[in-house]
Amino acid sequence: MPKFHLDGDEIEVSPGTTILQAALERNLAVPHYCYHPKLTIVGNCRICLVEVEKAPKLMIACSTVVNDGMVVRTGSPRVLEARRGVMEFLLINHPLDCPICDQAGECLLQEYAVLHGSGVSRFQEEKVKKNKRVVIGPHVLLDEERCILCTRCIRFCQEITGTHEIDLFDRGDRTTIGTFPGRPLENLYSGNVVDICPVGALTSREFRFRSRVWFLKSTPSVCPGCARGCNIWVDTADEQVARLRPRVNEEVNGHWMCDIGRNGFESVNSPDRLLTPLVRREDTLTPSPWLEAVKRSAAGLLRIFQEQGGEAIGWIVSGRLTNEEAFLVGRISSEVLDGSRIIVLDHCEGEDDALLLRRDRTPNRRGVNDLCLGNGGQQMKPAALVSSLKDGSLRALIVLGEDLLEMPQLEGMTRAILAGLDLLVVHDQFLTGTGEVAHVVLPAASFVEIDGTYRNFEGRVQAVRAAKRAPGAGQAGWMFLSLLGKALEADFSYATSQEITRALGAAAPERAAGEGGAG
Amino acid sequence: MIFVRRPDPRFRAWTYFWALVKGMSLTLRHIFRPKVTLQYPEQRGEFSEGYRGLPSLVRDQHGREKCVACYLCQWVCPPRAITITAGELQESPVEKFAEKFQINMLRCIMCGYCEEVCPEQAIFLNQDYELTGLTRAELIFQKEKLLEIGGVRPDTIQKWKPLLADPSRSGGRKQ
Ligand code: SF4
Ligand code: SF4
Ligand code: SF4
Ligand code: SF4
Ligand code: FES
Numbered sequence: 001m002p003k004f005h006l007d008g009d010e011i012e013v014s015p016g017t018t019i020l021q022a023a024l025e026r027n028l029a030v031p032h033y034c035y036h037p038k039l040t041i042v043g044n045c046r047i048c049l050v051e052v053e054k055a056p057k058l059m060i061a062c063s064t065v066v067n068d069g070m071v072v073r074t075g076s077p078r079v080l081e082a083r084r085g086v087m088e089f090l091l092i093n094h095p096l097d098c099p100i101c102d103q104a105g106e107c108l109l110q111e112y113a114v115l116h117g118s119g120v121s122r123f124q125e126e127k128v129k130k131n132k133r134v135v136i137g138p139h140v141l142l143d144e145e146r147c148i149l150c151t152r153c154i155r156f157c158q159e160i161t162g163t164h165e166i167d168l169f170d171r172g173d174r175t176t177i178g179t180f181p182g183r184p185l186e187n188l189y190s191g192n193v194v195d196i197c198p199v200g201a202l203t204s205r206e207f208r209f210r211s212r213v214w215f216l217k218s219t220p221s222v223c224p225g226c227a228r229g230c231n232i233w234v235d236t237a238d239e240q241v242a243r244l245r246p247r248v249n250e251e252v253n254g255h256w257m258c259d260i261g262r263n264g265f266e267s268v269n270s271p272d273r274l275l276t277p278l279v280r281r282e283d284t285l286t287p288s289p290w291l292e293a294v295k296r297s298a299a300g301l302l303r304i305f306q307e308q309g310g311e312a313i314g315w316i317v318s319g320r321l322t323n324e325e326a327f328l329v330g331r332i333s334s335e336v337l338d339g340s341r342i343i344v345l346d347h348c349e350g351e352d353d354a355l356l357l358r359r360d361r362t363p364n365r366r367g368v369n370d371l372c373l374g375n376g377g378q379q380m381k382p383a384a385l386v387s388s389l390k391d392g393s394l395r396a397l398i399v400l401g402e403d404l405l406e407m408p409q410l411e412g413m414t415r416a417i418l419a420g421l422d423l424l425v426v427h428d429q430f431l432t433g434t435g436e437v438a439h440v441v442l443p444a445a446s447f448v449e450i451d452g453t454y455r456n457f458e459g460r461v462q463a464v465r466a467a468k469r470a471p472g473a474g475q476a477g478w479m480f481l482s483l484l485g486k487a488l489e490a491d492f493s494y495a496t497s498q499e500i501t502r503a504l505g506a507a508a509p510e511r512a513a514g515e516g517g518a519g
Numbered sequence: 520m521i522f523v524r525r526p527d528p529r530f531r532a533w534t535y536f537w538a539l540v541k542g543m544s545l546t547l548r549h550i551f552r553p554k555v556t557l558q559y560p561e562q563r564g565e566f567s568e569g570y571r572g573l574p575s576l577v578r579d580q581h582g583r584e585k586c587v588a589c590y591l592c593q594w595v596c597p598p599r600a601i602t603i604t605a606g607e608l609q610e611s612p613v614e615k616f617a618e619k620f621q622i623n624m625l626r627c628i629m630c631g632y633c634e635e636v637c638p639e640q641a642i643f644l645n646q647d648y649e650l651t652g653l654t655r656a657e658l659i660f661q662k663e664k665l666l667e668i669g670g671v672r673p674d675t676i677q678k679w680k681p682l683l684a685d686p687s688r689s690g691g692r693k694q
Contacts, residue, residue, distance in 0.1 A: 098589075098638070099587050100587050100615040104589075132614070133614060209606065212589070212594070214594060215590070
């Protein structure tokens with residue numbers, strides 16, 4: 001194990017560690033642009049220069065491997081001078097774009113210019129002009145003038161996705177990055193180049209001019225896009241979701257997330273969200289208070305339960321439910337409406353890919369299967385749903401966030417079948433086709449508005465946190481189910497999702513922790 | 520209940536007379552001094568150049584709206600009087616502009632921070648101090664009104680000019 005001196009402290013590192021890695025480990029702020037922990041080291045930006053005793057010149061910290069007995073200084077006058085020089089060169093041809101640049105506020109060029117730059121430019125000549133606002137892919141926009149040629153984006157496309165869309169073109173001070181003719185940057189992970197670009201050269205077309213980063217509030221959460229459960233930051237401004245970003249978790253998603261998950265939040269901001277509960281009165285859906293709507297659902301369910309038994313009641317769920325919601329569905333269906341059927345719908349598309357995206361496009365299929373059905377819940381296969389609706393053996397449905405008319409796996413489902421039910425209760429963010437024929441429609445909270453946990457395909461249980469309030473009277477599923485349980489006189493009542501999480505952990509500790517441990 | 524004896528003024532009550540003489544002499548002196556009262560609104564005062572009146576948006580000498588919707592003024596404004604919505608300019612190399620820009624003059628405290636922070640020199644406090652209206656909505660100034668009261672401020676540094684002059688650079692290049 002090599003030992004070396006870093007700014008006066010003697011430290012021991014594992015062989016092969018670079019000076020930069022050792023410094024970052026110790027929270028020493030050594031600036032770096034081209035170094036990225038997940039990409040190969042190229043050492044081309046030169047901002048990370050440090051002084052190594054007995055070396056004639058300054059060395060770049062990112063690619064100099066620690067040797068036994070090295071003495072390294074990261075803040076000596078020579079180092080500061082060199083950084084100032086590198087900053088000056090980087091800024092020579094840089095446009096004065098900060099006021100219109102989406103990166104401003106989280107730009108390493110701005111940051112290091114303030115920390116290590118000289119504050120004034122001595123450059124007298126004309127700046128080199130390059131192309132701006134170049135569309136290089138469906139999600140990414142390139143500003144060639146802002147690029148500092150660190151090649152992080154190129155390495156990402158070579159090493160992580162293996163798609164090689166981006167490369168360097170031209171020479172000298174005209175060098176730019178770009179894509180090849182007819183081959184835009186359209187791999188499934190293209191949004192990540194925007195995150196790793198240390199400056200504003202690559203920006204997101206979706207986030208473009210939507211907000212400024214200093215207005216954003218970031219909440220740690222989990223992407224609901226597929227069974228991987230990538231860790232994300234939900235960035236909100238003014239109760240609107242502005243963007244989703246990957247949150248580093250080496251065990252799950254590393255530093256990345258896919259474009260489907262990244263851009264899967266637009267419906268949350270929609271002005272068409274359902275804002276109040278609706279109850280059918282004289283054949284029209286009319287707004288109603290929450291408690292009344294829940295009571296009406298409960299009364300209907302009890303009547304059907306007493307007249308025709310639990311088998312006449314069905315729950316439509318999918319892996320989009322949190323563990324907490326699934327737990328309550330399991331409890332109500334087995335303890336109160338004994339024998340009611342649970343139908344777990346699939347949301348699968350394509351195949352698993354090599355990096356992150358899973359075929360199962362729901363975040364919590366494992367948790368739902370286990371918690372809804374594990375405690376003696378009666379399952380019904382989705383294929384049997386339509387026929388049992390048709391032959392009248394199912395008389396009531398509680399639909400949690402699904403539109404039954406839009407599901408290809410439910411062949412033969414029509415509005416008329418649903419309209420013929422004795423009771424149809426729908427909890428959804430929008431007034432869907434299913435909602436339109438329902439007796440009670442309740443406004444739901446979206447994935448950025450709920451607390452709960454998901455269990456991903458590996459069995460890892462991860463927490464989701466509400467980043468904003470649901471619009472109008474929207475409520476999370478656990479709240480709806482808790483109210484419904486109370487109205488059905490079940491012997492539980494929960495005030496927060498965390499309480500349910502705790503109850504869940506107490507009921508089945510090994511399940512709550514999951515095989516992968518809590519994330 | 521207690522009884523308090525009222526003090527007997529007698530001689531001391533007469534000492535006010537001296538104060539009367541003093542006051543009167545001050546009045547007399549002022550009668551012969553130059554008058555400073557302004558007959559507002561017929562007469563108006565002169566303000567120093569740095570007087571901070573209502574904030575307003577300006578155009579440059581070529582008629583270009585200078586604000587690029589960088590949101591710095593909205594960020595810095597202490598009473599949060601400014602609300603901006605950014606939009607994209609498809610044809611111009613400046614790329615970004617304020618689709619909506621409103622200042623709630625009922626909130627503005629005329630501190631001048633917005634003028635100080637603006638990187639484009641697009642917002643200035645003018646000399647106007649008369650803020651009247653019949654409704655509150657009238658006193659929330661929209662962009663058109665702000666540009667109208669701001670008028671034109673010629674620029675010495677024209678950072679966007681070379682870009683605007685080069686037709687090949689307006690609009691986005693598609694690949
Ligand atoms: S890349 Fe950074 S320094 Fe350059 S214009 Fe954008 S915010 Fe400013
Ligand atoms: S576009 Fe960004 S990530 Fe790519 S080389 Fe330029 S600065 Fe680096
Ligand atoms: S003058 Fe001060 S209070 Fe008024 S808009 Fe500007 S920053 Fe806000
Ligand atoms: S600071 Fe200036 S350029 Fe930025 S939004 Fe305000 S007025 Fe516009
Ligand atoms: S980070 Fe070391 S050279 Fe770029």
